[in-house]
Amino acid sequence: MAKIVTSLLLGVIVFICLLPASAAAAGIYPAGGIGNDVSWPNCKTKPPTDPAFGIVGVNGGLVFKPNQCLFTESHWFKNLSLYLNTGYAGKKRAEQFAGQPRTCSNNDESCLAYDFGYNAGVYALNYAASQYVHANTWWLDVETVNSWSKNTGYNRASLQGMVDAIKHNTLFPTIGFYAYPGQWKTITGGWQNGYPNWAATGDGDRKLAVSYCKGQAFNGGPTWLTQYTTRLDNDYAC
Numbered sequence: 001m002a003k004i005v006t007s008l009l010l011g012v013i014v015f016i017c018l019l020p021a022s023a024a025a026a027g028i029y030p031a032g033g034i035g036n037d038v039s040w041p042n043c044k045t046k047p048p049t050d051p052a053f054g055i056v057g058v059n060g061g062l063v064f065k066p067n068q069c070l071f072t073e074s075h076w077f078k079n080l081s082l083y084l085n086t087g088y089a090g091k092k093r094a095e096q097f098a099g100q101p102r103t104c105s106n107n108d109e110s111c112l113a114y115d116f117g118y119n120a121g122v123y124a125l126n127y128a129a130s131q132y133v134h135a136n137t138w139w140l141d142v143e144t145v146n147s148w149s150k151n152t153g154y155n156r157a158s159l160q161g162m163v164d165a166i167k168h169n170t171l172f173p174t175i176g177f178y179a180y181p182g183q184w185k186t187i188t189g190g191w192q193n194g195y196p197n198w199a200a201t202g203d204g205d206r207k208l209a210v211s212y213c214k215g216q217a218f219n220g221g222p223t224w225l226t227q228y229t230t231r232l233d234n235d236y237a238c
Contacts, residue, residue, distance in 0.1 A: 028053070028079075028081070028137055028174065028224075029052070029053055029079075029224060029225060029237035030052055030053075030237060031237055031238065032236075032237060033052030033053060033236075033237040034051065034052055034234055034235065034236060034237075035051045035052045035053035035054055035055065035077075035079070035225075035234070035235045035237070036048045036051045036054055036055075036077075036232045036233060036234060036235065037054070037055040037056070037057070037083065037227070037232075037233045037235055038054065038055075038056055038057065038073050038076070038232060038233070039056065039057025039059070039060075039061070039067050039073070039083075040057065040059075040060045040061060040067045040068065040069065042069075042073065042232065043068065043069035043072070043073070045231075045232065047076040048076065048232055051076075051077060052079065052237065053077060053079035053080075053081065053235075053237070054073075054074075054076055054077025054079065054080055054081070055080075055081045055082065055083050055139060055235065056070060056073045056074050056076075056077070056080065056081075056082055056083070056133075057070075057082075057083050057084070057085065057141070058070055058082050058083065058084050058124045058127055058128050058133075059084050059085040059124060059127075061085060062085055062087065062146065063084075063085055063086065063087050063089070063120040063123070063124075063146075064120060064123050065085075066127050070127070070128065070131045070133055071131040071132065071133060074131070074133045080133075080135050081135050081137035081138070081139065082128060082133070082135045082137070082138050082139070083138065083139035083140070083141050083178060084120075084121065084124040084138065084139075084140060084141065084162070085141050085146060086117070086120070086140050086141055086142050086146060086158070086159060086162060087120075087146035087147045087148060087158070088113050088116060088117065088147065088148055088149050088154055088155050088157075088158035089116065089147045090147070090149065091106075091109050091112060093116065094109070094112035094113055094115065094116035095112060097112070097115040097116050097118075097119045098111075098112060098115060099115075100115060100118070100119065101115065101118055101164075102114060102115055102118075109151075109154055110153060110154060110157045111157075113149070113154040113155070113157040113158040113161070114157040114158065114160060114161040115161060116158055116161065117157065117158030117159055117160065117161025117162040117165070118161035118162065118164060118165045119161075119165075120158075120161070120162055120165075121161065121162035121163075121164070121165025121166055121169075122165045122169065125165065125166065125169050125170070136170060136171065136172060136173055136174060137173070137174040137175075137176075138166050138170070138173060138174070138175055138176075139175075139176050139177065139178050139198055140159060140162055140163070140175070140176070140177050140178065141178045141179075142159065142177055142178065142179040142183070142184060142187055142188070143179065143180070143183055143187075144183045144186060144187060148187050152187065152188050152189035152191075153189070155187050155188055155189075156188050156189070156191050159177075159188070159191075163175055163195075174196070175195055175196075176195050176196035176197060176198055176221070176224060177193075177195055177196075177197050177198065177218075177219055177221075178197075178198040178199075178200065178225075178227075179197070179198075179199070179200065179218055179219075180199075180200045180202060181199060181216050181218040184218040184219065185218070188219075190218075191219060192219055192220035193219050193220065193221065194219065194220050194221045195219060195221045196221050196222055196223075196224045197216075197217055197218055197219050197221050197222070197223050197224065198223075198224060198225040198226070198227065198235070199212045199216040199217075199218065199223055199225070199226045199227070200226075200227045201226060201227060201228050202229075203228055203229070204228055204229050204230050205228060206228055206234070206236065208228065209226040209227065209228035209234070209236045210226070210236055212226035213226055213236070213238035222238075223238050224237065224238055225237055225238065226238065
């Protein structure tokens with residue numbers, strides 16, 4: 001009996017892993033649905049009315065900084081995902097994380113950048129847990145307003161560390177990247193990692209956001225969401 005149950009469980013896992021990207025996305029964000037993303041700038045904002053989903057920022061705009069109203073904002077949404085701010089603050093800051101999870105020499109900045117990102121990811125996960133906020137879907141917010149190296153390889157290493165932190169500490173996680181397509185290239189060198197992407201338009205036009213479902217896959221993965229801004233940031237599910 002145990003062997004049968006194990007075989008069935010493995011079959012279900014394999015089936016889920018083989019689902020096409022669009023089918024996986026449909027289970028999280030209903031196609032054509034409109035949701036909202038919020039974070040620390042929205043702490044005193046009136047909650048949205050009946051959104052299809054919500055994505056709440058765990059950080060207060062920077063890595064290793066908390067969104068003080070995470071608990072409150074997470075209760076605005078029945079269908080909840082989370083996002084964390086990303087960045088790489090440079091070799092000097094990264095050296096304090098040189099021993100975890102990888103043992104890095106001071107001459108190996110790629111390793112240091114990975115550890116910096118990994119620990120930034122763990123910080124976000126731990127802070128969310130401390131606020132009794134949990135989600136299986138996490139987005140990494142990649143923007144030029146945060147600190148980055150001129151070396152795009154180090155930036156990619158930091159982002160990979162964050163991805164791995166989520167993978168190592170979340171049961172069956174879904175991970176994606178948010179960015180303005182042009183900024184993604186500036187920061188990462190156009191890293192084609194194949195993860196789901198969430199494309200920012202920088203505009204308030206819903207029609208433009210819908211059009212971004214095609215042709216804006218900045219990282220080579222499927223476009224699941226596009227963003228346009230009115231009173232709040234609105235997100236269209238592709």
